[in-house]
Amino acid sequence: MSDKCEFHSIALLTKYLAGELARDEEMRLDEHVKTCAACREACDAILDDPAMERLLAPLSAPDGLPGRIIGALPRQPSRTRTFARIAAIAAALIIGLAVGLVLPIGSQTTSNEAFASSLKNQITGFARNARFFNDEVRLLSASDPQRAASIMHSHLRMLSLLETGRQIVSELDSPQSERVFTAEEYRRIREFFLRAARTVGQFEQYGATGALSPQELATLASMSPNLIPAPDLVAPSYGYSLLPGQPPDTTDPAVAAYMEAKRRIFAGDFDSATRQLLSSWDSPSPFLHDVSGFWISWCYREVGEPQKASEYIDSMPKQYRKFLPMEEHRFSFDLSLTPADNSVSIFMFSGRDLNDCVSTHFYNDQDGRIVVGITSDGRVKLVENNTTTEFENMSAMRTARQDVFDKLFPGVLSDR
Amino acid sequence: MDEAATGNLVRRASRGDEQAFSLLVTRYSRPLFYTALSMLHDYCAAEDIVQEVFLKAYSSLDELREPEKVGAWLAAMTRNKAISHIRKQRSHPVLSLEGEDNIGSPEEADPSEVEAASVERRKLLGRISILPEVQQRLLMLKYLDKMSVEDIAAIEQLTEASVRNHLYRARKLLREMMENERQV
Numbered sequence: 001m002s003d004k005c006e007f008h009s010i011a012l013l014t015k016y017l018a019g020e021l022a023r024d025e026e027m028r029l030d031e032h033v034k035t036c037a038a039c040r041e042a043c044d045a046i047l048d049d050p051a052m053e054r055l056l057a058p059l060s061a062p063d064g065l066p067g068r069i070i071g072a073l074p075r076q077p078s079r080t081r082t083f084a085r086i087a088a089i090a091a092a093l094i095i096g097l098a099v100g101l102v103l104p105i106g107s108q109t110t111s112n113e114a115f116a117s118s119l120k121n122q123i124t125g126f127a128r129n130a131r132f133f134n135d136e137v138r139l140l141s142a143s144d145p146q147r148a149a150s151i152m153h154s155h156l157r158m159l160s161l162l163e164t165g166r167q168i169v170s171e172l173d174s175p176q177s178e179r180v181f182t183a184e185e186y187r188r189i190r191e192f193f194l195r196a197a198r199t200v201g202q203f204e205q206y207g208a209t210g211a212l213s214p215q216e217l218a219t220l221a222s223m224s225p226n227l228i229p230a231p232d233l234v235a236p237s238y239g240y241s242l243l244p245g246q247p248p249d250t251t252d253p254a255v256a257a258y259m260e261a262k263r264r265i266f267a268g269d270f271d272s273a274t275r276q277l278l279s280s281w282d283s284p285s286p287f288l289h290d291v292s293g294f295w296i297s298w299c300y301r302e303v304g305e306p307q308k309a310s311e312y313i314d315s316m317p318k319q320y321r322k323f324l325p326m327e328e329h330r331f332s333f334d335l336s337l338t339p340a341d342n343s344v345s346i347f348m349f350s351g352r353d354l355n356d357c358v359s360t361h362f363y364n365d366q367d368g369r370i371v372v373g374i375t376s377d378g379r380v381k382l383v384e385n386n387t388t389t390e391f392e393n394m395s396a397m398r399t400a401r402q403d404v405f406d407k408l409f410p411g412v413l414s415d416r
Numbered sequence: 417m418d419e420a421a422t423g424n425l426v427r428r429a430s431r432g433d434e435q436a437f438s439l440l441v442t443r444y445s446r447p448l449f450y451t452a453l454s455m456l457h458d459y460c461a462a463e464d465i466v467q468e469v470f471l472k473a474y475s476s477l478d479e480l481r482e483p484e485k486v487g488a489w490l491a492a493m494t495r496n497k498a499i500s501h502i503r504k505q506r507s508h509p510v511l512s513l514e515g516e517d518n519i520g521s522p523e524e525a526d527p528s529e530v531e532a533a534s535v536e537r538r539k540l541l542g543r544i545s546i547l548p549e550v551q552q553r554l555l556m557l558k559y560l561d562k563m564s565v566e567d568i569a570a571i572e573q574l575t576e577a578s579v580r581n582h583l584y585r586a587r588k589l590l591r592e593m594m595e596n597e598r599q600v
Contacts, residue, residue: 014584017580017581017583017584018581018584018585018588019581019584019585026577030575030577033576033577034576040565043565043580044564044565046584047558047565047580047583047584047587049559049587052540052555052559053559053560053562055533055536055537055540056537056540056556056559056560057560061445061446061449061453061463061556061560061561062449062463065445065446065449065463065466066438066441066442066445068463069441069445069466069467069470069471070437070438070441072467073437073470073471073474
């Protein structure tokens with residue numbers, strides 16, 4: 001406050017804020033505060049309440065809220081507005097928000113949630129139909145970015161580079177959301193994951209994502225001292241899993257419960273596996289919740305018992321029901337799960353040749369499992385009968401092995 | 417934005433001007449979110465409610481008799497939907513992963529601190545929910561969104577002096593409630 005200011009008095013300003021001054025004096029101060037920066041600052045200081053800010057911080061409204069609301073509005077042909085136009089406005093709004101809100105990582109003025117949420121906005125413009133993905137990333141703008149990180153681990157994956165190399169087919173863990181991204185869009189998505197992951201910083205269990213290259217993951221690991229690369233980890237993250245400190249401790253009841261359930265799943269004993277996993281809902285492990293729900297519904301679907309899958313999903317806690325809408329968990333490739341698959345390596349593709357792949361896809365045929373991996377620079381590796389064949393790109397693989405290509409990507413690229 | 421400007425905006429939106437509707441969403445979504453949040457104490461549910469409110473408003477804006485009072489209309493819808501949600505929750509309780517609420521803070525790593533902060537937060541939200549609605553929104557915009565008094569005044573169509581006064585009184589009321597709780 002200026003020394004020369006006639007209203008230089010905290011007591012006076014406090015009375016002013018409290019509405020305890022006489023009307024004429026209050027009006028004089030109204031006028032004065034409008035023009036006196038020092039008094040405005042003093043008023044702000046009186047109103048400052050760091051304790052309340054700290055307590056309320058996790059509740060901040062998601063920054064992408066307006067954009068999501070506008071994006072979710074239905075098409076109304078009877079009116080002059082159209083969804084496309086609204087979407088264009090939403091995109092403009094989103095970009096505006098993003099430009100206004102994305103500050104450098106580490107900025108003291110940007111919360112994790114706000115940052116992650118604004119990044120999400122950049123994606124929603126071109127992933128509008130990906131409800132599953134949106135819901136997941138929505139967690140980032142919710143109150144617990146750590147938990148969000150453990151869930152966003154691998155749900156954006158590159159399927160295939162097209163011939164031109166300019167377009168990429170990407171999946172968001174949902175057949176309905178598969179669509180073609182331009183390379184530029186995909187670059188932005190990757191950037192989103194990396195930056196969001198950096199922002200989140202600390203992962204409760206693991207937070208690797210298939211959208212990141214090994215180099216990016218190494219960078220991420222170096223930035224998060226609690227994480228170490230765990231390429232041999234028994235977890236569905238394609239060899240890029242990162243765990244805090246060390247690989248899972250199987251003496252941990254939560255991990256042990258998960259492993260036991262998994263064993264039962266692979267033994268075809270789904271009812272028992274379900275009971276096992278349901279019994280561990282009390283576990284604080286987001287890893288367990290995330291993975292087990294997915295596994296059970298998936299397994300029931302695989303054995304042709306959608307009703308049980310549906311019942312199971314209905315029995316799940318609300319937050320996770322959200323992430324397992326029945327219609328969005330169909331697998332588009334032919335994968336048979338039989339008791340013969342009694343191995344926890346099904347998601348691991350333990351062949352080290354695939355460790356540099358940003359994406360892996362597989363199916364079982366009569367001779368065993370066929371796995372195709374795609375590296376970050378677009379090379380394709382085909383693992384068959386423990387033998388790895390490398391192709392320059394997906395086109396070359398397709399030319400040589402149309403049968404494998406059709407099995408892996410039915411309907412995805414057939415029209416192109 | 418004064419009442420006349422608000423009324424014009426609503427009339428444009430009701431005639432199908434999507435830009436006008438976007439402006440309404442931008443202007444009111446956050447305050448409505450805080451209204452829902454203070455009633456539900458559930459972050460995801462609050463967002464869902466606000467989405468529903470705007471979805472409903474989108475199709476029925478032209479039924480609004482006093483367009484300049486769109487803010488009060490949206491707030492009433494938000495409260496009604498929040499009340500319905502609470503009733504549904506009571507008749508069909510849903511297990512929450514977080515225990516009693518859906519709100520946590522990443523900075524509060526120690527489980528005992530998390531629990532303590534969670535309890536304090538619930539108490540604070542309970543107190544805030546008793547305040548006059550305008551004060552609830554101002555508190556959220558100031559202490560959650562960390563908006564300047566100037567920006568809040570623009571959004572809420574109040575003078576800066578009025579915003580400061582409301583904030584001061586709201587905090588005083590909160591303090592008094594806290595004192596009363598301690599004495600009880």
